[in-house]
């Protein structure tokens with residue numbers, strides 16, 4: 001059941017980010033709804049061929065915890081690329097910002113994202129851009145990881161960290177400051193731990209309702225974030241949380257990547273295990 005680009009009717013724009021614009025689309029032949037991400041045009045031909053190579057990755061990935069990529073469309077010269085994805089009707093976790101989540105809700109969310117990360121890490125795929133804006137929800141109470149693989153290439157090409165503070169905000173200390181004293185070659189090669197940091201930060205944000213490295217309402221800028229991540233203490237779960245939750249967050253947000261738990265270790269953490 002291949003979907004062709006010509007089968008699709010655009011319904012509306014769902015949003016746009018650094019990488020392009022996402023549309024809600026309907027397949028005329030069977031009324032199925034999808035999300036279609038139109039990747040921005042890139043000038044650089046080396047980058048373009050890399051994009052085409054790496055867009056193969058999402059097609060290989062098949063997990064209930066990762067947004068399914070159905071097709072990748074490209075025009076003959078390859079300068080226009082669109083990705084046809086599973087539609088997630090409740091949008092990103094960013095829309096939950098400021099809402100109060102209970103520990104039980106957080107545990108359910110935390111477990112699903114972790115299952116997705118564990119799946120990707122087992123396939124040796126690093127996401128590199130875990131943040132509320134790349135985690136999508138649907139009304140079946142499912143949460144799935146979006147934008148992997150593709151986001152990795154875009155980071156390289158657009159140097160997001162310089163152009164868009166929102167993205168470097170979730171980067172681990174070792175990625176922000178790879179020259180720092182005490183960062184070993186082993187730390188640098190442990191790229192999976194970078195995803196765990198971003199994940200931990202995202203979970204604290206869901207819990208407290210704002211980006212946890214800065215005072216509430218503070219607009220992030222690159223310098224403040226680097227200072228907070230590299231020289232400050234890692235964020236913690238609030239005092240009133242359970243000990244299991246506090247420990248869970250602590251295991252994600254250790255500054256030394258080698259001390260951070262892996263996705264598979266975190267899946268058997270008491271915060272996720274002693275629930276429901």
Ligand code: ATP
Pocket residue numbers: 014015016017018019020021022035037067085086087088089091092133134136146147151167
């Ligand atoms: P970045 O470029 O850093 O990834 P972003 O995640 O905000 O930023 P996009 O990935 O282009 O940008 O997505 C833009 C918006 O489109 C998202 O914020 C989300 O609201 C919506 N969106 C993306 N994918 C889907 C999807 N599969 N289903 C429903 N909405 C989606």
Ligand code: MG
Pocket residue numbers: 017133134146147
């Ligand atoms: Mg995104």
